[in-house]
Amino acid sequence: xxxxxxxxxxxxxxxxxxxxxxxxxxxxxxxxxxxxxxxxxxxxxxxxxxxxxxxxxxxxxxxxxxxxxxxxxxxxxxxxxxxxxxxxxxxxxxxxxxxxxxxxxxxxxxxxxxxxxxxxxxxxxxxxxxxxxxxxxxxxxxxxxxxxxxxxxxxxxxxxxxxxxxxxxxxxxxxxxxxxxxxxxxxxxxxxxxxxxxxxxxxxxxxxxxxxxxxxxxxxxxxxxxxxxxxxxxxxxxxxxxxxxxxxxxxxxxxxxxxxxxxxxxxxxxxxxxxxxxxxxxxxxxxxxxxxxxxxxxxxxxxxxxxxxxxxxxxxxxxxxxxxxxxxxxxxxxxxxxxxxxxxxxxxxxxxxxxxxxxxxxxxxxxxxxxxxxxxxxxxxxxxxxxxxxxxxxxxxxxxxxxxxxxxxxxxxxxxxxxxxxxxxxxxx
Amino acid sequence: xxxxxxxxxxxxxxxxxxxxxxxxxxxxxxxxxxxxxxxxxxxxxxxxxxxxxxxxxxxxxxxxxxxxxxxxxxxxxxxxxxxxxxxxxxxxxxxxxxxxxxxxxxxxxxxxxxxxxxxxxxxxxxxxxxxxxxxxxxxxxxxxxxxxxxxxxxxxxxxxxxxxxxxxxxxxxxxxxxxxxxxxxxxxxxxxxxxxxxxxxxxxxxxxxxxxxxxxxxxxxxxxxxxxxxxxxxxxxxxxxxxxxxxxxxxxxxxxxxxxxxxxxxxxxxxxxxxxxxxxxxxxxxxxxxxxxxxxxxxxxxxxxxxxxxxxxxxxxxx
Numbered sequence: 001x002x003x004x005x006x007x008x009x010x011x012x013x014x015x016x017x018x019x020x021x022x023x024x025x026x027x028x029x030x031x032x033x034x035x036x037x038x039x040x041x042x043x044x045x046x047x048x049x050x051x052x053x054x055x056x057x058x059x060x061x062x063x064x065x066x067x068x069x070x071x072x073x074x075x076x077x078x079x080x081x082x083x084x085x086x087x088x089x090x091x092x093x094x095x096x097x098x099x100x101x102x103x104x105x106x107x108x109x110x111x112x113x114x115x116x117x118x119x120x121x122x123x124x125x126x127x128x129x130x131x132x133x134x135x136x137x138x139x140x141x142x143x144x145x146x147x148x149x150x151x152x153x154x155x156x157x158x159x160x161x162x163x164x165x166x167x168x169x170x171x172x173x174x175x176x177x178x179x180x181x182x183x184x185x186x187x188x189x190x191x192x193x194x195x196x197x198x199x200x201x202x203x204x205x206x207x208x209x210x211x212x213x214x215x216x217x218x219x220x221x222x223x224x225x226x227x228x229x230x231x232x233x234x235x236x237x238x239x240x241x242x243x244x245x246x247x248x249x250x251x252x253x254x255x256x257x258x259x260x261x262x263x264x265x266x267x268x269x270x271x272x273x274x275x276x277x278x279x280x281x282x283x284x285x286x287x288x289x290x291x292x293x294x295x296x297x298x299x300x301x302x303x304x305x306x307x308x309x310x311x312x313x314x315x316x317x318x319x320x321x322x323x324x325x326x327x328x329x330x331x332x333x334x335x336x337x338x339x340x341x342x343x344x345x346x347x348x349x350x351x352x353x354x355x356x357x358x359x360x361x362x363x364x365x366x367x368x369x370x371x372x373x374x375x376x377x378x379x380x381x382x383x384x385x386x387x388x389x390x391x392x393x394x395x396x397x398x399x400x401x402x403x404x405x406x407x408x409x410x411x412x413x414x415x416x417x418x419x420x421x422x423x424x425x426x427x428x429x
Numbered sequence: 430x431x432x433x434x435x436x437x438x439x440x441x442x443x444x445x446x447x448x449x450x451x452x453x454x455x456x457x458x459x460x461x462x463x464x465x466x467x468x469x470x471x472x473x474x475x476x477x478x479x480x481x482x483x484x485x486x487x488x489x490x491x492x493x494x495x496x497x498x499x500x501x502x503x504x505x506x507x508x509x510x511x512x513x514x515x516x517x518x519x520x521x522x523x524x525x526x527x528x529x530x531x532x533x534x535x536x537x538x539x540x541x542x543x544x545x546x547x548x549x550x551x552x553x554x555x556x557x558x559x560x561x562x563x564x565x566x567x568x569x570x571x572x573x574x575x576x577x578x579x580x581x582x583x584x585x586x587x588x589x590x591x592x593x594x595x596x597x598x599x600x601x602x603x604x605x606x607x608x609x610x611x612x613x614x615x616x617x618x619x620x621x622x623x624x625x626x627x628x629x630x631x632x633x634x635x636x637x638x639x640x641x642x643x644x645x646x647x648x649x650x651x652x653x654x655x656x657x658x659x660x661x662x663x664x665x666x667x668x669x670x671x672x673x674x675x676x677x678x679x680x681x682x683x684x685x686x687x688x689x690x691x692x693x694x695x696x697x698x699x700x701x702x703x704x705x706x707x708x709x710x711x712x713x714x715x716x717x718x719x720x721x722x723x724x725x726x727x728x729x730x731x732x733x734x735x736x737x738x739x740x741x742x743x744x745x746x747x748x
Binding site: 080083084087088090091108109112113114246248249250252253256390392393396399400403404407409426 | 494495496497577581582583598599601602603604686687688689691692693694705708709710711
């Protein structure tokens with residue numbers, strides 16, 4: 001090696017090193033702010049599918065047209081890794097200015113001082129008061145809902161009739177009617193179509209418990225009694241025994257699938273419980289006309305227990321340097337008919353009555369149906385409950401003990417006690 | 430590490446034989462260049478390896494939700510783990526079963542195939558590649574998803590069993606079978622140890638076999654008295670590697686169980702539980718403590734492996 005060559009290598013080494021250092025500093029400094037062209041830069045995080053990303057890019061473009069001094073940058077990930085990346089960003093002091101979260105994360109974030117109070121900063125007079133109310137905690141409006149969904153029974157009435165059964169009257173039907181009908185459908189179809197696909201979604205238990213006068217989350221405690229849990233699991237056990245549903249193993253398998261791979265989506269069940277915004281996907285996948293029904297009621301129940309759940313919330317970071325611009329962006333998303341015309345029901349059916357009126361004619365048929373259903377049940381609805389901190393873990397705990405019971409690895413008594421202990425511990429802190 | 434050694438060695442080798450101060454000056458310059466070239470690697474080592482490792486050690490003694498400042502809690506996380514967390518114990522149990530069953534099976538399988546391939550088959554490279562393929566793919570998300578389909582209640586496996594009139598269970602959705610299916614998936618990735626075994630077999634001088642057969646030793650005797658003892662260092666190497674690797678398994682369980690470790694916690698691997706604790710329950714301090722316990726477990730096991738190796742591993746050169 002000659003010394004000339006070595007000089008060269010040292011120089012290249014130095015250059016590489018300083019390039020690497022530069023890159024690092026540049027990456028570290030990326031969080032704070034404004035574009036070179038004097039525009040205010042806003043970061044907006046959300047989750048979802050590719051189609052949502054496309055719609056969101058469109059709506060951002062529209063906003064930037066109307067507000068040429070603001071540059072919005074979308075930060076997008078799929079649902080399963082969304083909270084991971086968001087909480088990592090927050091932990092690193094790099095929280096996006098506008099963050100989308102859902103109801104189970106609200107207390108987690110608001111309670112830890114991460115979110116700013118939006119009261120008076122975003123106009124909310126046209127929003128559904130009940131749904132908006134769920135975004136307020138301790139007198140502060142931390143979150144503005146994007147839209148709302150109801151947890152409902154989705155039915156393939158053609159399949160019900162094909163099995164020689166009559167479609168139910170959902171205003172009066174009871175859990176026993178539902179379980180009996182499911183068994184008869186499986187039988188009537190010769191086992192080709194199941195009555196229903198069951199789900200451990202906590203919304204189902206929430207409604208079931210409300211009909212028995214109990215709250216799933218009662219403040220910082222689980223409000224359901226062991227008796228209610230056992231009765232709830234009884235529904236599943238009965239479905240498995242009467243073959244109204246597939247057995248526990250097969251059910252666990254379909255439960256893991258996306259809506260279009262569900263029994264209802266593949267035309268192999270007549271019923272299923274879903275959030276109402278999934279009606280479109282389910283209809284498209286099954287190629288059948290699907291109908292929304294109320295969930296059945298307990299005998300003698302005075303309430304339907306059903307509620308409107310905010311699909312998502314828009315929130316702003318308490319640490320944002322651009323609070324006014326962030327609020328303006330949220331205001332645009334929920335109040336501007338131009339935004340509504342692009343997003344339609346992508347983030348739940350709009351809860352802004354004026355926006356809804358303006359975009360009604362553009363909604364696809366499934367959404368129109370959902371809208372009619374919601375209007376029908378509106379008088380019967382109860383308030384949605386904002387779950388306490390730690391609630392995102394409770395869903396998993398519920399699923400796990402439900403599986404223990406249905407696979408016969410634990411008695412319902414034992415599982416109910418253990419569920420309550422573990423779930424209460426998860427939300428106590 | 431290997432990089433450092435190589436560079437230093439090269440620096441030494443290229444140093445000229447003559448001259449006093451000129452040489453040291455030159456040496457120093459060379460060393461400087463070497464360190465400059467190594468700098469990116471050093472930055473990586475400190476910033477993205479050692480830094481986070483130390484940070485996680487600190488966090489393991491705190492109550493840290495990711496969203497709030499960490500609070501010092503001493504040994505609380507460690508105590509909780511062993512006294513009041515049944516899921517921790519059950520995840521340890523699941524992982525131990527997984528390791529204890531799948532590693533020996535996998536190594537036995539790999540060795541058996543290596544022996545067959547070592548017979549000098551025609552088209553050996555092709556077979557070798559085919560058998561190696563699962564090792565490349567086995568830990569991937571795509572294969573785990575495929576596995577879920579193939580072993581589904583109405584998947585390929587049950588369809589084939591159905592032809593023979595057997596009603597198969599839900600291989601991944603029934604808690605009695607799910608872990609077994611994951612073990613099978615692990616055994617199936619026998620390619621990497623197989624390749625190493627093959628290389629080891631090639632190292633055994635054929636004169637030993639010739640001598641043995643002259644003495645009238647049969648195939649089995651040759652295998653027991655020549656192949657196996659001479660292969661023990663390779664078996665040991667594979668064993669250590671696979672035990673470490675399978676203790677850290679994550680993807681299979683994460684994908685096959687949809688991130689839950691279900692059904693009913695039957696596939697809740699240690700690392701999956703760690704992940705759920707950290708990112709789902711916002712209990713990062715506890716997750717960090719779990720990571721350190723895992724490190725200690727693996728270090729302990731590897732240590733035991735090394736100690737035990739004195740009694741069964743045969744190195745040809747040391748008596």
